[in-house]
Amino acid sequence: MPVKKRKLPDSEDHGHKSKITSFTRPQVRGVKPNSSERQFSSKKCLAWFHKYAGPDKVIGPEAMEKFCEDICVEPENIIMLVLAWHLEAAKMGYFTKDEWLRGMTVLQCDCTERLQSKLDYLRSELNDAVAFKNIYRYAFDFARDTNQRSLDMDTATSMLVLLLGRTWHLFPVFHQFLEQSKYKGLNKDQWYNVLEFSRTINTDLSNYDEDGAWPVLLDEFVEWQKTRSASRLPYITNKREGERKLTAETKQLT
Known part of the structure; x- marks a missing residue:
């Protein structure tokens, strides 16, 4: 996912309003936790977010690089675009708290290890014609400048x-x-x-x-x-x- 460093407005959550309206929202298939796994924790997921966001309330380009390093995925890897689609992220290079909690809750990921275990699933979505079309359409609004x-x-x-x-x-x-x-x-x-x-x-x-x-x-x-x-x-x-x-x-x- 190519990273663009853009300054966000200074309002709450940096005024990060979604401009993405032209794609079908992702539906997660086959990622329900096994009965032997512990339950998803919103509290742990939020703490995971703040590990990267800090006081900024948003994961920006520099923190995104650290996040990619931790999950062992290059920032330019298409998997990052698929993940952004699942989070319904509105701006390239940024994840807000609301986007993170919404998307990671659906994916049932509250830590690095759980997300790593879902990478093959995210990659498989590129082979699904309908999912790929939605990811492709999402990429247009995701990558363009707001204005x-x-x-x-x-x-x-x-x-x-x-x-x-x-x-x-x-x-x-x-x-x-x-x-x-x-x-x-x-x-x-x-x-x-x-x-x-x-x-x-x-x-x-x-x-x-x-x-x-x-x-x-x-x-x-x-x-x-x-x-x-x-x-x-x-x-x-x-x-x-x-x-x-x-x-x-x-x-x-x-």
Whole structure:
């Protein structure tokens, strides 16, 4: 979870009001404690929170790094995004007391060891299509600045690398397109449609409907990629023809 250091307002709980309204709230499955485990303790969970928050009443970027170190998860690991989704955290790099208590109560985690025992479960949620879609949508509001309606391109590409970089075969090409494009950021409609595009459009773009209701951004990406592929085709054809001739000549010599 990339960490942004942002100053929060000085009101109670730092005026930390949720701006996240566009995703389905997480439902925890399969994380009920075994009968042999002790009961979840709200008091212990709160003390666990204050270990990191101190008098600030919020876990900020520096404390977040310590928290990640204690649970043995890198701050940039996607598991931290899944955890933030469960806590319904409103701002990247920050957990408030209310978010912590609400999310950890649902997860039944009141100490480091219990959360560590749930990491495999959190990771498994990325393989659930519905849960992943909700996490992906949550990431847009989670990562954007409060006073901005769009994600700046640096943040957008960082989040896309985290969410789609290892699963979408066309992502390296799409990433390259974004880097050379005129776009300075992604709005919510574009963000949502990138996931839909990655799930439904073939790698060769053969089933892309130019008359469909896709954002212009994706129309331009498809046109850019097709032009790029077409310009490379003669080179590839000539290269293969040259290789065939060289092979034939080599056989004649031997």
